Amino acid sequence: MHRRRIALSGVTVEIETEHDDLACYLAAQFPDGAAARGTPDIAVRVRWTDGPRPTLTPEAVFPGWPADVLVHRHVWTAPGRLLCLQCDDAPEIAIASAPGTPRRFELRFHFTLGAAGWREAAKRALRWRHVPALRRSRLRPSPTTRSTNRSGGTSRRVARRIRCTPRA
Numbered sequence: 001m002h003r004r005r006i007a008l009s010g011v012t013v014e015i016e017t018e019h020d021d022l023a024c025y026l027a028a029q030f031p032d033g034a035a036a037r038g039t040p041d042i043a044v045r046v047r048w049t050d051g052p053r054p055t056l057t058p059e060a061v062f063p064g065w066p067a068d069v070l071v072h073r074h075v076w077t078a079p080g081r082l083l084c085l086q087c088d089d090a091p092e093i094a095i096a097s098a099p100g101t102p103r104r105f106e107l108r109f110h111f112t113l114g115a116a117g118w119r120e121a122a123k124r125a126l127r128w129r130h131v132p133a134l135r136r137s138r139l140r141p142s143p144t145t146r147s148t149n150r151s152g153g154t155s156r157r158v159a160r161r162i163r164c165t166p167r168a
Helices: 020-029 118-138 156-164
Strands: 002-008 011-017 042-050 069-072 075-078 081-084 093-098 103-111
Touching (some): 002 020
Antiparallel strands (some): 081 093
């Protein structure tokens, strides 16, 4: 388990993850871990899952976070808990929240090679050998400089890398 404490605009966040690439990405983006001292204001645990999409139930998506009341489509509640099992605009992301000191969140990012359906299933069957490269491309550090081609524009290779880089 990797832990990283960061300070963002006066808020101390402790991030915990089992995903090695995410831990390296956080260390590269926030190199000064000593800047965030004291008790964190927010504790976040980030889980990375992959493979076929699990059934969207609170037990399957967030083990250890029981919730029994369905409020709306993918939103569940329990005393002191709120779980969103699938975001409309980003179905691979799920989030759970609980009050306290520090306020606790758990994020789950589910990595899959495509959508549902027979065509996407065929793509997944053929592309599993590319999964390690696809995972790494999600957590690529931002480029610091742009190279230009002879006409003064950004080269296609660099432009593609810039578009695929996650934003902070």
